[in-house]
Structures are given as C-alpha cells and as structure tokens.
Amino acid sequence: MRILFVVLLLLPCLPADLRSQSGARLPLIVLDAGHGGTDSGARNAEAGLTEKDAALSAAQALEKAFLQDRRLTVLLTRTGDIEMPLHARAEKANRARGQLLISIHTGFDTRADRAGARVYFLGPAHLPAAVSAKTVTGVKSPASLVPWAEAQVPFVNESNDLALLLQARLNTPFLSIHSVQSSPLLLLHFCAMPAVLVELGNLADPADLTRLTSEEGRSQWTPAVKSSVYEYLFGNTR
Amino acid sequence: MARKILLLKYGLPGALALLFLSGAVYYLFIQPEPSSLTTLETVVQPQDAGPAGVSTGTVLLSLFYPAPSALPDEPLLLKEEKKPVRRFSQPERQAMEVLRELSRPSPSGIPSALPPEALPLHVFFLEERLAVVDYSRKIQENLPGGMDAERTALYAIVHTVTFNFPQISAVRLLVEGKEQETLAGHFGIEGNLQADLSLIQDYQNPAGNIRVETLPP
Numbered sequence A: 001m002r003i004l005f006v007v008l009l010l011l012p013c014l015p016a017d018l019r020s021q022s023g024a025r026l027p028l029i030v031l032d033a034g035h036g037g038t039d040s041g042a043r044n045a046e047a048g049l050t051e052k053d054a055a056l057s058a059a060q061a062l063e064k065a066f067l068q069d070r071r072l073t074v075l076l077t078r079t080g081d082i083e084m085p086l087h088a089r090a091e092k093a094n095r096a097r098g099q100l101l102i103s104i105h106t107g108f109d110t111r112a113d114r115a116g117a118r119v120y121f122l123g124p125a126h127l128p129a130a131v132s133a134k135t136v137t138g139v140k141s142p143a144s145l146v147p148w149a150e151a152q153v154p155f156v157n158e159s160n161d162l163a164l165l166l167q168a169r170l171n172t173p174f175l176s177i178h179s180v181q182s183s184p185l186l187l188l189h190f191c192a193m194p195a196v197l198v199e200l201g202n203l204a205d206p207a208d209l210t211r212l213t214s215e216e217g218r219s220q221w222t223p224a225v226k227s228s229v230y231e232y233l234f235g236n237t238r
Numbered sequence B: 001m002a003r004k005i006l007l008l009k010y011g012l013p014g015a016l017a018l019l020f021l022s023g024a025v026y027y028l029f030i031q032p033e034p035s036s037l038t039t040l041e042t043v044v045q046p047q048d049a050g051p052a053g054v055s056t057g058t059v060l061l062s063l064f065y066p067a068p069s070a071l072p073d074e075p076l077l078l079k080e081e082k083k084p085v086r087r088f089s090q091p092e093r094q095a096m097e098v099l100r101e102l103s104r105p106s107p108s109g110i111p112s113a114l115p116p117e118a119l120p121l122h123v124f125f126l127e128e129r130l131a132v133v134d135y136s137r138k139i140q141e142n143l144p145g146g147m148d149a150e151r152t153a154l155y156a157i158v159h160t161v162t163f164n165f166p167q168i169s170a171v172r173l174l175v176e177g178k179e180q181e182t183l184a185g186h187f188g189i190e191g192n193l194q195a196d197l198s199l200i201q202d203y204q205n206p207a208g209n210i211r212v213e214t215l216p217p
C-alpha cells in the first residue's frame, strides 16, 4: 500500500540531443535484470539454471554490446545477485532519467509451443481504471508530481512502439512468431519512460537454453536488441 | 379389547410425542445451520467425519485450475471445475476449506496452479466485500516461477474466493501475515485483487457456463 501513496518527482523531461555526435551527452538506457536474491524466478533444475542468473548474464552481455558501439550509455538496475523491490528498480531508472527501460526475464513452460522470445508492454487495458481514459488521447501530463501507479501512463504509445520493434527483431534469432502482448506488470506501471519486459526465451526449451548460456547463442540475439533500440532512439539501426 | 384401549390411550399420544421429540432433536442438533452459501448447490450426503457441529456433508464449489489448452500467444488461462468440498456453516472456514482443496489436483486431474505445500493460514471476510487471505510462505518458495505460473496462481485464488462467496468482490493476499510487493516478481499484490474474467477460459467461450451473477458489479 505504501507505494500507492508515494509520489514520484517527475521533472519535465528535456528532449535529449540524440543525434549529437559531439559525445557531450549520450542517451541513457536502463537494463533491468529480473528477480535476484531469494527470488530466483523460474528455474530449470535439470540444467541448474535460474531466471535471476540468466537475466543478469543477458543484461551484462547487452551492456557490453551497447557500450562497444558508444552510441548510448547503459544503467543496470542490479549488477549482482541481490533482492531488489520493483519500486526501487523503477526509482533508480526514473532518477537517472533513462530514455527507455528493458526488463529482462525468461520463461519456463514445458509446452512445445512456448519457446522463443516474448515482449510485453503495459497496454491501455491494463492501466489503472481512473487514468486509462487520459492515455488514449496521448496527453503527456505536465504535472511535476505523478503517483507511482500512473508513471507509465504518458508513455504507453512509445512503449508499444518499442515492444513491436523488439518482438519483430527477436523473433528471427529465437525462431518464434510471437506477437507483442499487453500485461499488467507491476514494474512497468512505475516507469516514467518507455518500458517493456522481454522474456528472452524459455528455460524449459533446450535451444533457448543454448541461446542464453553460450557466447555463440548470445551473439545471435544481442544484435536484434541493439538494432531495435537504435531504431527506436535514432530512427536507424546503425 | 382392553389392550386395544390401552394402545389408543397411550400408544397414539406416545407415538406422536416420539415424533415430536425426534423432530425437535433433528431441528436443534442435526439440521445444518442456514449458511450464506445460499446460491450453492448442496450435495446431500451422510455427515462427514469432521469435528462435530462444524462440518456437515459437502457442498459443490467452483475451483480454478490452469487450462491445459491455452493458445500459443495468449497468457495461460484458468478453467473452472466443480468439486465437492466439506461443508462448513461459517463462511470464512468454508473459504479456508475450498482454498485447501485448491492446492490439490482438479477432479479431472489438472495439476493445481498452486504448489501442494501452499496452504491458507487464515481467511478473514471484512466489510466492503473484501476477503483477506493469508498463505504460508510455501506459496512463494515453491511456485515454479515464470509470469504465467504467477498469474494463474494469483487468480486461481481470487476467482475461487469471489465466485463462491457472492458477498466478496475482492481479495487481499498476504504471505505469513505480511503484505508482499509481488508473489513472484511480476504482478502487484499490494492492493485488492478483483476477478479478471478475461483470464477464464470458459468465459471467452460464449457457450461456457459462467456464473456472472456472483461477480462484483
């Protein structure tokens, strides 16, 4: 309940100079490795792999890949195996004024058709009832104080765009044909920036496991995430 | 002749008195108390072996399980199955019982959305149509993980409570007496949770038999 009463200071977001080549200010993206500490998330006991570890490895691999390109800077919400509440992750991202947030998770489902990558965003149907009407009009609140639960409201359309790009690009390396889904994920509610949650494969699927755990596997999908983010932020993939 | 008179004189009133007495005994001690589960279909069965005066027979209730045939691009849905559950006159005790049953497989053999070790510790019905359900920590420790598993576990509880108790429209979930941010890292449980009909398989099928009348307005 307490977070319902906590308010989030949202200074008006100045548009970052995304196309600047001077290096003066690079856009910041936030990568959130899901779970951590006693919250292991999904687990494949046979393979000895937990979602919290797979998510952190994936976030770190992506950070490395992004930093090599020097087109943006990266903030990881967690860098170790620690328990971190969702509101603390969002607070970290919001304070840093990230340009977007990608929360990295994995699935675990033994059904055959459940492999691959899935991208989720917070669609209008899952916004708090009192604010869902405001969103569709696309009005970005100029108010400096926004309740936590409504932080994502002004960014629903952008989050949808980012989700569509990521899903389309990740389907190729993960050999899946999934569509973007809206889901009432708590972390996304709190993010004052375009935000999506990606399930990078299914821990129950042997091919997805390889994609997550080997260097070669990771090299298949990191370019897909990079090109989606570059296209979203800069309008081009390079 | 004298025997016939005696029978008429004492036998008939005696039989009537016996009938009256047995009726009174039945009314006072055997007949189940009227319960708030008035909309539920009662299965008439011999009295159960539970503690005297607490449990009387069984009642057919709606329990929710992960639907086996979800489409690939949809979240895992829930399926309603009716199950005879020990009947209790006290609604909160009845809610405890149906939630205990919820951790076991369905009558058709679908595994529960909840770990078998996850049991309700307390159930309180508060004013404003709110049920507070307190679970043991096994509900978090033994949940297999993943978004679908978390959501189906959550809504198996919410739907099982709100569908069977028309006086309840929302559920507050606690773990060992404490509020939690989420059950397993994805979906918020700090507020009151209401039924979500879009997560019920039969509800999406117009031919499905869904008891909408028990849902919150």
Ligand SMILES: [Zn+2]
Pocket (backbone or CB within 6 Å): A034, A035, A041, A042, A051, A105, A106, B146, B147, B185, B186
């Ligand atoms: Zn997760």
